[in-house]
Amino acid sequence: MSGESSAAHITWRAMMQRVEEQVGQRNIARWLCEHASGCDANEFSEVLDELVSERSGQQLHDMLQRFATGEPLQYVMGRWAFRELDLMVDRRVLIPRPETELIVDIVKTHLGAKREAITLVDLGTGSGAIGLSLLHELPLGGATVWMTDESEDALHVARANAAGIGRPAIGARFAHGNWCDALPAELVGVCDVVVSNPPYIAEGDAEVESSVLEWEPTDALFAGVDGLDDIAQIVQAAPKWLAVGGMLVTEMGYTQASAIQQLFNAAGFTHVTVHQDLTGRDRFVSGIFG
Numbered sequence: 001m002s003g004e005s006s007a008a009h010i011t012w013r014a015m016m017q018r019v020e021e022q023v024g025q026r027n028i029a030r031w032l033c034e035h036a037s038g039c040d041a042n043e044f045s046e047v048l049d050e051l052v053s054e055r056s057g058q059q060l061h062d063m064l065q066r067f068a069t070g071e072p073l074q075y076v077m078g079r080w081a082f083r084e085l086d087l088m089v090d091r092r093v094l095i096p097r098p099e100t101e102l103i104v105d106i107v108k109t110h111l112g113a114k115r116e117a118i119t120l121v122d123l124g125t126g127s128g129a130i131g132l133s134l135l136h137e138l139p140l141g142g143a144t145v146w147m148t149d150e151s152e153d154a155l156h157v158a159r160a161n162a163a164g165i166g167r168p169a170i171g172a173r174f175a176h177g178n179w180c181d182a183l184p185a186e187l188v189g190v191c192d193v194v195v196s197n198p199p200y201i202a203e204g205d206a207e208v209e210s211s212v213l214e215w216e217p218t219d220a221l222f223a224g225v226d227g228l229d230d231i232a233q234i235v236q237a238a239p240k241w242l243a244v245g246g247m248l249v250t251e252m253g254y255t256q257a258s259a260i261q262q263l264f265n266a267a268g269f270t271h272v273t274v275h276q277d278l279t280g281r282d283r284f285v286s287g288i289f290g
Helices: 012-023 026-037 041-046 054-068 073-077 098-111 129-137 152-164 167-171 210-215 229-240 257-266
Strands: 079-082 085-088 118-123 143-149 172-176 191-196 242-251 269-276 282-289
Touching (some): 026 041, 026 073, 098 282, 167 172
Parallel strands (some): 118 143, 143 172
Antiparallel strands (some): 269 282
16 A cells, blocks of 8 residues: 555545455454544444545555564554553553463452552553553552553653553552662552563573564563573562562463472462463462561
């Protein structure tokens, strides 16, 4: 598809078919067209027989050019869904993955019937996907979530996403720094949950897709020769910040469960548990402090 003139006198229905022929996947074609049209999925169905405006046609053209270079669809669109949220994402942060979504359920299950005065920490928040999902899904005003990141750029994205979720963001707090070092002293010994999706890929891991290496921030991916450097820091530091009975839960690589269980045990955690992701692979480890 070339430029604005290609959009002249063509409906969104015909445009979507044209884009599908170009990208080879109907769902991607629809997402791109929806985004260019400014409509959500339900609204887009209602405008399929309307003409594509020049502005929308040019935006779609620009996105297709970027997608053709190999740029991930999520960055091309500048947004991606995570649980119930529609998050802004760009190259300053990792693309939220569906396998990470279950970590929110682990936290909510641990909290159980506790409905207010909840203090949580999301270490290495990136786009804010985990922390903001917790704020969005827990009772309004009942939780405070501290979201930390060593990247100021990532925190800018997380703050923008917090603004996008509306009233639940009253519980959002942001802190710049390396893991628990970013937290204020007032949180020592009072946190109900520390949660993190830290870097856990070993340097030189052959399983990492080339598009991930080319486009996503490498400092949010790699953690030393065995991928455990950052998780080891978090597990060692977390007990200082957790209340008795508080939980630490971290995402991990699917081969790392045994090593990370040992780290949890050595740090004094009890009820150390491995949890699977949607594909049935080991993906998270949790433990209770005290």
